[in-house]
Amino acid sequence: MKLSLNICLLIAGLTLAAASNSTGSLLLTENATTTANNGSPVANPSAFATPITLDLKQYWDLFVGPVQTATINTTVEATPIPTSELVPPPPLYYSAFPSGYQSPLVSMNESWKFPSGFFWGVSSAAYQIEGAAQAEGRGPSIWDVFTHRATYLTVSNDTGDVGDNQYYLYKQDIARIAALGVPYYSFSISWSRIFPFGKGPVNELALAHYDDVINTCLQYGVKPMVTLYHWDLPLFLQNSYGGWLSDEIVDDFLSYAKVVFSRYGNRVSHWFTLNEPIEFCQEYPMPKGYFTAVTIPPEAQPFFCGHHALLAHASAYRLAKSMGINGTISFKNNGGYKIPLTNSTDDALATQRAWDFNEGWFANPVFVNGDYPQSLKDHVSTLGLEFTNEQKSLINGTADIFAHDAYTSYFYFAPDVGVADCLTNSSNPLYPGCYNSSNTGPTGWLIGAASDMYSPWLQRATDWVPAFLRYIQDTWPSGGIAISEFGWTEPYEELRTLKEDILSDYTRSAYFRNYLESVLIAISEGVNVVGCLAWSIMDNLEWTSGYHAKFGMQYVNFTTYERNYKASFFEYVNTFKLYAEDPVTPIFVE
Ligand SMILES: *[C@@H]1O[C@H](CO)[C@@H](O)[C@H](O)[C@H]1NC(C)=O
Ligand SMILES: *[C@@H]1O[C@H](CO)[C@@H](O)[C@H](O)[C@H]1NC(C)=O
Ligand SMILES: *[C@@H]1O[C@H](CO)[C@@H](O)[C@H](O)[C@H]1NC(C)=O
Ligand SMILES: *[C@@H]1O[C@H](CO)[C@@H](O)[C@H](O)[C@H]1NC(C)=O
Ligand SMILES: *[C@@H]1O[C@H](CO)[C@@H](O)[C@H](O)[C@H]1NC(C)=O
Ligand SMILES: *[C@@H]1O[C@H](CO)[C@@H](O)[C@H](O)[C@H]1NC(C)=O
Ligand SMILES: *[C@@H]1O[C@H](CO)[C@@H](O)[C@H](O)[C@H]1NC(C)=O
Numbered sequence: 001m002k003l004s005l006n007i008c009l010l011i012a013g014l015t016l017a018a019a020s021n022s023t024g025s026l027l028l029t030e031n032a033t034t035t036a037n038n039g040s041p042v043a044n045p046s047a048f049a050t051p052i053t054l055d056l057k058q059y060w061d062l063f064v065g066p067v068q069t070a071t072i073n074t075t076v077e078a079t080p081i082p083t084s085e086l087v088p089p090p091p092l093y094y095s096a097f098p099s100g101y102q103s104p105l106v107s108m109n110e111s112w113k114f115p116s117g118f119f120w121g122v123s124s125a126a127y128q129i130e131g132a133a134q135a136e137g138r139g140p141s142i143w144d145v146f147t148h149r150a151t152y153l154t155v156s157n158d159t160g161d162v163g164d165n166q167y168y169l170y171k172q173d174i175a176r177i178a179a180l181g182v183p184y185y186s187f188s189i190s191w192s193r194i195f196p197f198g199k200g201p202v203n204e205l206a207l208a209h210y211d212d213v214i215n216t217c218l219q220y221g222v223k224p225m226v227t228l229y230h231w232d233l234p235l236f237l238q239n240s241y242g243g244w245l246s247d248e249i250v251d252d253f254l255s256y257a258k259v260v261f262s263r264y265g266n267r268v269s270h271w272f273t274l275n276e277p278i279e280f281c282q283e284y285p286m287p288k289g290y291f292t293a294v295t296i297p298p299e300a301q302p303f304f305c306g307h308h309a310l311l312a313h314a315s316a317y318r319l320a321k322s323m324g325i326n327g328t329i330s331f332k333n334n335g336g337y338k339i340p341l342t343n344s345t346d347d348a349l350a351t352q353r354a355w356d357f358n359e360g361w362f363a364n365p366v367f368v369n370g371d372y373p374q375s376l377k378d379h380v381s382t383l384g385l386e387f388t389n390e391q392k393s394l395i396n397g398t399a400d401i402f403a404h405d406a407y408t409s410y411f412y413f414a415p416d417v418g419v420a421d422c423l424t425n426s427s428n429p430l431y432p433g434c435y436n437s438s439n440t441g442p443t444g445w446l447i448g449a450a451s452d453m454y455s456p457w458l459q460r461a462t463d464w465v466p467a468f469l470r471y472i473q474d475t476w477p478s479g480g481i482a483i484s485e486f487g488w489t490e491p492y493e494e495l496r497t498l499k500e501d502i503l504s505d506y507t508r509s510a511y512f513r514n515y516l517e518s519v520l521i522a523i524s525e526g527v528n529v530v531g532c533l534a535w536s537i538m539d540n541l542e543w544t545s546g547y548h549a550k551f552g553m554q555y556v557n558f559t560t561y562e563r564n565y566k567a568s569f570f571e572y573v574n575t576f577k578l579y580a581e582d583p584v585t586p587i588f589v590e
């Protein structure tokens with residue numbers, strides 16, 4: 001009775017105060033104010049008389065509702081990969097008719113190489129692939145709410161309830177990449193599996209699960225790389241204090257990091273604390289009515305998030321070093337190369353502001369001086385977000401490599417009214433960044449070939465990669481640059497019904513080949529690129545685009561959960577067979 005009353009009130013925007021106790025139950029006390037749809041606090045007309053206590057299942061039911069389960073719900077052992085699956089496709093470029101046989105037109109360029117120690121692999125993220133949403137004590141994250149309650153956020157109401165079911169199929173998934181000789185697998189840990197409420201009681205079943213994922217990687221000669229936070233904030237932390245909007249997140253993230261570092265420590269070669277804070281901070285303000293209300297003005301919220309994300313990252317970095325963790329530690333920044341649309345001084349200014357409000361937001365503090373770029377600092381200081389000298393020293397220098405997710409590039413230019421006018425008018429839609437952008441260049445053409453319609457933001461702009469890598473090296477000195485994500489959606493892939501059509505993803509092959517050649521050019525010109533990770537190991541839940549946008553180098557049949565290598569996977573591996581100094585060694589083949 002109480003619970004159904006709760007659900008109605010929650011959807012109406014009830015503000016709940018919640019606290020967990022050491023057994024993992026929750027105490028929810030009704031807050032005397034609630035939030036109207038315009039965000040202003042109003043008196044709550046239907047207050048609870050007494051606090052109620054919920055266990056984890058009730059918390060799920062109250063905030064998320066029923067979740068789907070998979071028919072495969074125990075860990076599956078791996079079987080050897082049949083050699084018939086390892087036959088590569090025909091080469092990407094054919095010689096001209098009538099030579100009578102197929103041979104690559106582009107032969108090896110002897111001045112290119114990926115130096116010894118260069119890491120390369122494939123990547124994924126917990127909520128996008130694991131499934132098993134409620135299995136073995138996992139608590140809900142904000143993404144469970146986005147996909148189940150605020151369903152308008154995702155295409156077709158797709159959820160990560162079952163995902164790729166990797167929670168149970170990881171052994172075969174690791175065996176499949178080992179069979180192609182992929183040396184690294186980058187995945188993320190679900191915070192709300194380890195701490196179902198984000199803090200408080202630790203879930204040993206989840207710790208044992210990731211223990212086995214890591215050990216299985218090592219058993220197959222695949223080095224595990226771990227991201228601590230890939231957007232799946234434990235719901236409880238959002239509801240108790242606003243998640244990343246509060247400085248309370250720093251200590252909770254640190255407690256989580258400490259458990260993970262102590263448990264997996266030196267078995268992980270590379271750690272990433274946070275994935276793409278630029279993106280997850282723009283999840284704020286969260287959809288109204290689904291989360292506990294906060295009082296910070298909506299347009300200021302991303303900057304509060306970023307402020308605490310920097311402190312959380314830096315604290316976790318210092319903690320890891322103090323614990324003697326020997327893998328590299330960094331966060332994953334993201335964005336594309338920024339090309340001024342014209343040679344005007346206003347476009348140059350707008351482009352610089354775009355760097356400052358995106359990459360520079362997190363890269364300046366970590367790689368330059370512990371503080372925001374000046375243009376951003378001018379803005380956030382009006383919000384009361386200033387780092388103390390102590391915090392600046394905490395943040396400065398807290399990344400071993402510059403990890404960057406770089407898929408494409410854009411043109412940048414001044415707002416219609418000019419940068420200066422925009423800066424004095426907070427009603428301008430582009431305020432406070434006061435830069436505009438487009439994928440269309442000065443001649444009216446797209447920057448490069450379009451990908452699938454479910455990723456309109458992604459064009460093939462690989463020619464700009466060498467300039468981008470040089471820019472990063474010159475602007476944010478680091479221990480080397482890693483492309484920590486890059487990838488492609490094959491146009492219309494979801495409309496293909498025949499398996500052989502789906503697997504023949506030659507525009508994705510071309511993207512990987514061209515991208516890697518651009519990386520090789522940069523390396524040959526003296527840019528210190530230390531590794532790259534393709535997105536993604538397989539088709540998965542592409543956030544708000546659901547399962548429609550396909551980024552996988554393996555096809556996943558969402559009826560059978562069977563995986564198949566696409567042509568692009570072979571092209572990706574082949575580029576390293578050609579150019580990597582370290583040998584590519586397939587294992588676990590029949
Ligand atoms: C109740 O909500 C208001 C407004 O969001 C907030 O200021 C206050 O701290 C909340 N009280 C509790 C007990 O959480
Ligand atoms: C936590 O909540 C459970 C369920 O209500 C209760 O039985 C237990 O006594 C509480 N523990 C503490 C330490 O308050
Ligand atoms: C696992 O799946 C089987 C059948 O597929 C079902 O009977 C069982 O209840 C499931 N177990 C859990 C814990 O979901
Ligand atoms: C998604 O869910 C909403 C709310 O439950 C429902 O109104 C809508 O019809 C669903 N859309 C699809 C495509 O299933
Ligand atoms: C980290 O330490 C472990 C165990 O001491 C060792 O096996 C591993 O090779 C080390 N890794 C690195 C990157 O130094
Ligand atoms: C900008 O100036 C350079 C050097 O003069 C020139 O090569 C380039 O075409 C100009 N770009 C645009 C978009 O006008
Ligand atoms: C930040 O660290 C870099 C080296 O990592 C150093 O050169 C620079 O002086 C530091 N800046 C400040 C303001 O501490």
Ligand SMILES: *[C@@H]1O[C@H](CO)[C@@H](O)[C@H](O)[C@H]1NC(C)=O
Pocket residue numbers: 414415416417428429430436437438
């Ligand atoms: C941003 O650029 C587009 C053209 O790409 C233009 O239509 C729009 O008005 C610009 N926005 C502002 C606020 O200047």
Ligand SMILES: *[C@@H]1O[C@H](CO)[C@@H](O)[C@H](O)[C@H]1NC(C)=O
Pocket residue numbers: 425426427428429
């Ligand atoms: C500020 O920007 C808004 C939105 O573009 C516009 O309607 C308004 O006229 C501008 N105000 C001034 C003083 O320019």
Ligand SMILES: *[C@@H]1O[C@H](CO)[C@@H](O)[C@H](O)[C@H]1NC(C)=O
Pocket residue numbers: 497498499502557558559560
């Ligand atoms: C996916 O699996 C189903 C069930 O076995 C099968 O009918 C379908 O053809 C498969 N899809 C593809 C593209 O192979």
Ligand SMILES: *[C@@H]1O[C@H](CO)[C@@H](O)[C@H](O)[C@H]1NC(C)=O
Pocket residue numbers: 109110111112520521524
């Ligand atoms: C080979 O690589 C060098 C260095 O990047 C480049 O200058 C040259 O154009 C490349 N040759 C071919 C045929 O691509």
